[in-house]
Amino acid sequence: xxxxxxxxxxxxxxxxxxxxxxxxxxxxxxxxxxxxxxxxxxxxxxxxxxxxxxxxxxxxxxxxxxxxxxxxxxxxxxxxxxxxxxxxxxxxxxxxxxxxxxxxxxxxxxxxxxxxxxxxxxxxxxxxxxxxxxxxxxxxxxxxxxxxxxxxxxxxxxxxxxxxxxxxxxxxxxxxxxxxxxxxxxxxxxxxxxxxxxxxxxxxxxxxxxxxxxxxxxxxxxxxxxxxxxxxxxxxxxxxxxxxxxxxxxxxxxxxxxxxxxxxxxxxxxxxxxxxxxxxxxxxxxxxxxxxxxxxxxxxxxxxxxxxxxxxxxxxxxxxxxxxxxxxxxxxxxxxxxxxxxxxxxxxxxxxxxxxxxxxxxxxxxxxxxxxxxxxxxxxxxxxxxxxxxxxxxxxxxxxxxxxxxxxxxxxxxxxxxxxxxxxxxxxxxxx
Amino acid sequence: xxxxxxxxxxxxxxxxxxxxxxxxxxxxxxxxxxxxxxxxxxxxxxxxxxxxxxxxxxxxxxxxxxxxxxxxxxxxxxxxxxxxxxxxxxxxxxxxxxxxxxxxxxxxxxxxxxxxxxxxxxxxxxxxxxxxxxxxxxxxxxxxxxxxxxxxxxxxxxxxxxxxxxxxxxxxxxxxxxxxxxxxxxxxxxxxxxxxxxxxxxxxxxxxxxxxxxxxxxxxxxxxxxxxxxxxxxxxxxxxxx
Numbered sequence: 136x137x138x139x140x141x142x143x144x145x146x147x148x149x150x151x152x153x154x155x156x157x158x159x160x161x162x163x164x165x166x167x168x169x170x171x172x173x174x175x176x177x178x179x180x181x182x183x184x185x186x187x188x189x190x191x192x193x194x195x196x197x198x199x200x201x202x203x204x205x206x207x208x209x210x211x212x213x214x215x216x217x218x219x220x221x222x223x224x225x226x227x228x229x230x231x232x233x234x235x236x237x238x239x240x241x242x243x244x245x246x247x248x249x250x251x252x253x254x255x256x257x258x259x260x261x262x263x264x265x266x267x268x269x270x271x272x273x274x275x276x277x278x279x280x281x282x283x284x285x286x287x288x289x290x291x292x293x294x295x296x297x298x299x300x301x302x303x304x305x306x307x308x309x310x311x312x313x314x315x316x317x318x319x320x321x322x323x324x325x326x327x328x329x330x331x332x333x334x335x336x337x338x339x340x341x342x343x344x345x346x347x348x349x350x351x352x353x354x355x356x357x358x359x360x361x362x363x364x365x366x367x368x369x370x371x372x373x374x375x376x377x378x379x380x381x382x383x384x385x386x387x388x389x390x391x392x393x394x395x396x397x398x399x400x401x402x403x404x405x406x407x408x409x410x411x412x413x414x415x416x417x418x419x420x421x422x423x424x425x426x427x428x429x430x431x432x433x434x435x436x437x438x439x440x441x442x443x444x445x446x447x448x449x450x451x452x453x454x455x456x457x458x459x460x461x462x463x464x465x466x467x468x469x470x471x472x473x474x475x476x477x478x479x480x481x482x483x484x485x486x487x488x489x490x491x492x493x494x495x496x497x498x499x500x501x502x503x504x505x506x507x508x509x510x511x512x513x514x515x516x517x518x519x520x521x522x523x524x525x526x527x528x529x530x531x532x533x534x535x536x537x538x539x540x541x542x543x544x545x546x547x548x549x550x551x552x553x554x555x556x557x558x559x560x561x562x563x564x565x566x567x
Numbered sequence: 568x569x570x571x572x573x574x575x576x577x578x579x580x581x582x583x584x585x586x587x588x589x590x591x592x593x594x595x596x597x598x599x600x601x602x603x604x605x606x607x608x609x610x611x612x613x614x615x616x617x618x619x620x621x622x623x624x625x626x627x628x629x630x631x632x633x634x635x636x637x638x639x640x641x642x643x644x645x646x647x648x649x650x651x652x653x654x655x656x657x658x659x660x661x662x663x664x665x666x667x668x669x670x671x672x673x674x675x676x677x678x679x680x681x682x683x684x685x686x687x688x689x690x691x692x693x694x695x696x697x698x699x700x701x702x703x704x705x706x707x708x709x710x711x712x713x714x715x716x717x718x719x720x721x722x723x724x725x726x727x728x729x730x731x732x733x734x735x736x737x738x739x740x741x742x743x744x745x746x747x748x749x750x751x752x753x754x755x756x757x758x759x760x761x762x763x764x765x766x767x768x769x770x771x772x773x774x775x776x777x778x779x780x781x782x783x784x785x786x787x788x789x790x791x792x793x794x795x796x797x798x799x800x801x802x803x804x805x806x807x808x809x
Contacts, residue, residue: 140682147670477666480627481727482655482683484648560627564666 137487138494145495148467149502159463160503162456163543167507167536168514169449174532175515177442181435183524188431192285194247196390196402197430198409200228201423228420229384234413241408245396250282250389253374255335261364262335264310266318273314273367275335277374285391286368292323293346296370300345304372304381308342311350311365323347333367340377342369390424398426453539456503457547464496464551475555476563489549489556496548497541504540508533572636573734573767574601574624579633581619593619595790596633601735601769606761608770608778608798611787618739620787621771625660625737626653638734655683659728663740665720667712673699673723674708680730691730698726702756718749725756735767736760742777754780758800779803 149156239246255275256262263270278286280301288295291312300307308331312323319326326344333340350365375381392401402424409422468475475488483491512533516526581594593616601607611617622628623635626642627650635642638657645653659680660666667676674695681691699708702722712720721741728736738757742750754777760766770781778784781798 137682144671151670473666474668477662477668478679478683479651480625480654480660480666481680482651482731484651484683486648487683561622564627564662 137490141491141494142498144491145498148495149499152467155463156499159459159499160506162459163453163500163503163540164456164507164510166449166453166456167504167540168511169452170446170539171508171511171532171536172515172518173442173445173449174535175512175526175528176518177438177445178529178532179515179519179524179527180522181438182527184434184438185431188427188434192391193428194392194394194396194398195427196392196398196405196424197427198230198388198390198405198422198424200224200230200386200420203417203419203421222419224386224420226383228417229386230388230409230413230422231384234384234409235388237412238405238408242401242404245392245401245404247391247393248281249279250285250391251279251371251385252282252387252389253277253371253378253380255340255374255377260336262333262367264314264318264331264333264367266331269318271314271317272362272364273310273333273335274364275333275340275367275369275374277369277371277377279371281391282371282389283368288346288348289351291347291349293327293344295346296368300370301372304370304376306340306342306373307345307370309346309348309368310344311367312347313350313363313365314367315347317362338377342367342373399429402426402429453543457500457543460496460499460543461547461551463499464492464548465554467495468492468551468555471555472558472563472566475558476560476566479558479560480564485556488558489552492552492555493545493548496552497544500540500544500548501537504536504543507540508536511536570602570604572600573603573605573638574599574769575634575636576600576624577634579620579623579630579635581616581623581628582631592631593790594623594630597787597790597792599785599792599795601767603767604761604765605783606757606768606770606781606798606800607783607785608772608781609785609787610772610775610778612773614789615787616790617771617773617787619790621737621739624735624769625658626650651683655680656731657734659730659733659736661721661724661728661736661738661741663743665712665717665724665744667720667723667727669712672709672711673704673715673726676712676723677727677730680727684731694730695726698729699723701729702726716749717745718752721745721749721753722756725753725760729760729766735769737769737771739771740773741770743772 235249239249253276255277256273261272262275264273280296283296288309293309295309296307299305310326310331312321315321315323315326326347329344330341331344333342350363352363369377372381375383390405392398405424406422409424414421478488478491512528516528519526576597576599579594579597580592582590582592585591597620609617609620619628623630623642624637626637626645629643629645629650633643637653640653640657642650642653654660667673668679674692677695677698678691681694686694696708699705702725704719704722704726707715707719712723715723725736725741728738736757741757742753745753757768757770758780761768768781770778772778779799780803782800784796784798785792786794786796
């Protein structure tokens, strides 16, 4: 009864002072919008990162040659982020094939397979396949048989690599359907056996197409466009020859463990194995190994820390907005002292006066909150899209927006409303 | 038949503290009562204490000492929220400056006391329409106060005063801000309410002339009642009719 009436009175009041109402709301709008935008961005990034890492598999360990830490045991993962520059990595610092073989023999119960990848061009500076005046962007990647198997490619035409592609380092390649769509009008079968030319890092490479796979938008890929950068796979050794590393060791690989393996424990075993046996006398480098799960954890906690910090900063603007609402409520109540006196004379109790003004403050904040929420979702989505991720608006952020703006309304409306409620009716009636 | 007593004020004192230890007594033991259906005026110059007395009669304030019974309810002992309810149900205020709520229509203004009384939406809208028709405001119900003339505003205010069928209508200089012709119309409405509907009306005014229109005149001076006399409404009316 009084509730709807109060809302109508509040709306009429807002309409009567439209400029003032809008300016007051602006504080809330900016506050809520920034909180929601930050939450949307953070949420989207978290989801994408987790999805990408899950795609890579939970029983996946990443092993890499890293600079030795100055202080031993400084991190529990063995990942050190370059404390002081020591010296350039040389071939002797790399993990050789012999070491890997030794390792797999030692831990054959734990290691399912080792994925090797040689990246000739990455996402940051993609290579190109050109035909006529069109070209398609590609990541030129050399994969070993296990790494290719792990990709679980959905073949549309042709075949995947077979034994001799790897053994003889054949100049064969597997391309995406997107590339064929763009350069060969989607004629998947006719492209098999054709020679294509890839320009990467200023070098020309020629490969024969043996297969076409169905491209799946990677969750952590940059740039959503109809001309995405797709992977162009070649056999691992072919890539190693192209980068002149055929007889050298590796500085990075993925170990896929067996199901029974405790990944975090095994990661420590891997570190110990390499660092004791092969890197004990290395003055500058050692092997680091970390499980996907623990990497995911540290990544997530890092994202949420940053997100929290930004949200706190955004919340300050909400606080300022709330103070603005309080200020305008005090002004409004002073202006309407006589009205308050009249209402009291007509039988309004202190409670109903208080409720009326709290409602008014909440209405301002809720409208501001709703606009802010839309703006924040829009802004957040835009930012996420710009980064090339899929936007994920969280329901929590919407509930939060509504809840917080109501709370701000009640909190900052209470003091002025209470002041109004406690006005002496005689003084209020006499007020000019 | 014994008439019901609507207002009963006994030995009402009212003091204001204007900074301790100074106590300033405005009303020095006021005694009077108003019976149901009476049209009484309280007359006094400014400074006579009539505003203070009106605030007490209107349950906006409590007396410092004495007993005030309004339609059987002891005001002295009522708590703040009980006073609110009392004002809502038992008193219909008509102010010199109308005191309509800006930005809301005449109809909504009349609905307001009924809203505070918890009446349903449909019911109070019906009653508000009826009351506005009674005071001749049928055509201007949806107008906001700033679209109405002074006389029209006061008619809306009277309709609003009647909203909860109060025990008394308390009119404080209701014609004070109006020209004499419009004031006449407003006074006619009060007479009509009194004669046709038997409303109890207390009119507070500084004008002896206006007070002559009521049945009984209570004259206040320096915080005390200095005299009670009968008004001359019948005589004035006869003159007017003739």
